[in-house]
Amino acid sequence: MEKLNLFPLCYFPPVSWFALAGNEEKLLIEVKEHYTKQKLTNRMRIQTANGVLPLIIPVLRTGERKPIQEKKISYDTDWQKIHWKSLESAYRRSPYFEFYEHKFLPLYQKKPVFLLDFNLEILNLCLDLLKTPKGIQLTESYQEADCYNKDYRQAFDPSGNAYPEEFTPSPYTQVFGDFVPDLSVFDLICNEGPASLGVIKKSVRG
Numbered sequence: 001m002e003k004l005n006l007f008p009l010c011y012f013p014p015v016s017w018f019a020l021a022g023n024e025e026k027l028l029i030e031v032k033e034h035y036t037k038q039k040l041t042n043r044m045r046i047q048t049a050n051g052v053l054p055l056i057i058p059v060l061r062t063g064e065r066k067p068i069q070e071k072k073i074s075y076d077t078d079w080q081k082i083h084w085k086s087l088e089s090a091y092r093r094s095p096y097f098e099f100y101e102h103k104f105l106p107l108y109q110k111k112p113v114f115l116l117d118f119n120l121e122i123l124n125l126c127l128d129l130l131k132t133p134k135g136i137q138l139t140e141s142y143q144e145a146d147c148y149n150k151d152y153r154q155a156f157d158p159s160g161n162a163y164p165e166e167f168t169p170s171p172y173t174q175v176f177g178d179f180v181p182d183l184s185v186f187d188l189i190c191n192e193g194p195a196s197l198g199v200i201k202k203s204v205r206g
Contacts, residue, residue, distance in 0.1 A: 006153060014156055057115065107122060
């Protein structure tokens with residue numbers, strides 16, 4: 001059986017994630033790995049007037065390690081309102097925010113229990129907006145890296161200071177100041193709209 005490439009579950013994945021996923025007919029997403037902090041599983045990076053801002057989804061603390069697919073979202077704070085206000089403030093002046101607002105806003109008006117469900121809904125929406133429909137398959141058990149063609153579970157830096165070796169950022173016009181590479185795909189879609197896929201393709205090395 002042909003080995004697949006393995007991708008991490010992310011909250012509005014970075015541009016590099018979609019660059020590496022571009023040639024995949026089916027996306028295999030890791031959900032059996034134990035959830036750990038400081039990853040893109042529950043964070044996205046956006047550009048604001050004051051620089052790069054991480055938006056982090058709070059998760060319930062249970063005192064025990066759980067697989068990603070079992071991790072629940074915390075609603076102790078109104079993070080949805082905070083995230084949406086941050087996105088609206090950062091991208092209201094971008095060329096395409098108003099065209100996609102009606103698609104993004106409903107995501108922040110629901111209260112899904114599991115982080116997995118929320119992130120999968122976001123991923124499917126992004127694939128639809130990029131016009132790159134793909135089948136999504138979830139891992140059924142935790143496996144080591146050699147079980148996959150390429151293991152991208154550790155390939156995406158939450159700080160944005162490093163990129164996968166197959167990715168070279170292709171600059172595009174952003175709302176604030178100098179170009180900041182490899183932000184969330186939300187940034188790319190709001191700034192480039194229908195041209196987003198072209199930017200992603202130009203970012204693939206080789």
